[in-house]
Amino acid sequence: MTTIKEDFEQEGCPAEGLLKLLSGKWKPQIFRLAVDGSVRFNSLLKKLPNSNKQSLSTALKELEEAKLLIRTIVKEKPLHIEYNLSKRGRALIPIFMDIEDLS
Amino acid sequence: MTTIKEDFEQEGCPAEGLLKLLSGKWKPQIFRLAVDGSVRFNSLLKKLPNSNKQSLSTALKELEEAKLLIRTIVKEKPLHIEYNLSKRGRALIPIFMDIEDLS
């Protein structure tokens, strides 16, 4: 168990890491789209016209590493990959709504 | 009144702007310290040993512009400047705590 003080000494502010992760370019948009249902690489690329493969690839990977998105290989018609919000990711939805209210 | 869809078309994700602002370097730490009471430029510089004047100056200015911090000239013993969380800034505290719980 860490105290708030210890957390602070570790990284300054306990929310810092997640905050930084979430604010990276395209990540809020990806998150927002994922709230509406599973997202796919090529359709993201179309829905976010100024984005690019590299950035989306990195963003998806980091969101997956943070356990906010789950990457699934779907063995169907055209074999493809889906990204879905994890339970942890869905727990973030009300937080985004609170931030939105303050915006 | 804007719908979620309209907001999305405007900036992709309604929470994006504030999220970006809050995640800038040193800002979470400044915010965290401000929760405990008013903060001052030179003492911030000492409490955040790897920071620097320029970055703190920019961060404080942006947090002030976002109406999260209030800058006050204190006409006392040694004339100085204090930064305090605004009402809006304090409204962010529970949000930071929620993010921390998820971290």
Next chain:
DNA sequence: TATAGTAGTCATGTTTTTTTGACTTATTGT
């Protein structure tokens, strides 16, 4: 066999953010 769809990687280049160090301005203490 060739073409298209899906999901990427890689090296490089550009842009944005952050840091450095010298300088400034006003007020206070000796």
Next chain:
DNA sequence: ACAATAAGTCAAAAAAACATGACTACTATA
């Protein structure tokens, strides 16, 4: 008058984030 404290600014350099375009690998369809 001189030095110290308080709160900065400015130009430039360094570092980190982001974008570009070419390329890869696999599957399916014509």
